[in-house]
Amino acid sequence: MPPANVRIRSAELSDLDDLVALEQHSFSSDRLSRAQFRRHLDSDSAKVLVASTGPHRFLGNAVVFFRKRSGVARLYSIATHHAARGQGVGSALLDAAEQLAHRRHCRAMRLEVRADNHGAVRLYERQGYRRIGHAAGYYEDGGDAWRYEKLLARPGA
């Protein structure tokens, strides 16, 4: 369970500074730029979710991509502030991303994760993701990725 007062909401323009700062701290390559975040805020094919407490305290974010006529959503990115880790914020963001994909009639969520990112792999496997493949040299710095998938429950199931 995330801390009781954590709220997951859509990102807004006023979140851009926090989004870019967290991206810088969390990833050493394949980072989203400010301009990319800005574009995703207005896009039908992307959703940026933010975990926050109160109106200002920014705890983390997740970025989900959708493609027209595809029943598969893609979790592009997820990160939580160092000080907020291990408290269920990442799990809450992942839950919210899956619910969003489900509401948009997606049957599955897919993602790539660095093969040596054991913390993230644990989070995904605990939340029901299944390893479906490997991508050698997937990242800009040559790092390998695992591909994961989770089938989302059908409406009414």
Ligand SMILES: CC(C)(COP(=O)(O)OP(=O)(O)OC[C@H]1O[C@@H](n2cnc3c(N)ncnc32)[C@H](O)[C@@H]1OP(=O)(O)O)[C@@H](O)C(=O)NCCC(=O)NCCS
């Ligand atoms: C991966 C990441 C998003 C996980 O976020 P998080 O907020 O720490 O995730 P959670 O708190 O939901 O789960 C992490 C751990 O906390 C534990 N936890 C969850 N809720 C908890 C709670 N209420 N109290 C204490 N611990 C809790 C979980 O059991 C889990 O433990 P484990 O690592 O031993 O399995 C975060 O570590 C991160 O931002 N990493 C850097 C960016 C990154 O690598 N992103 C993934 C790219 S693919």
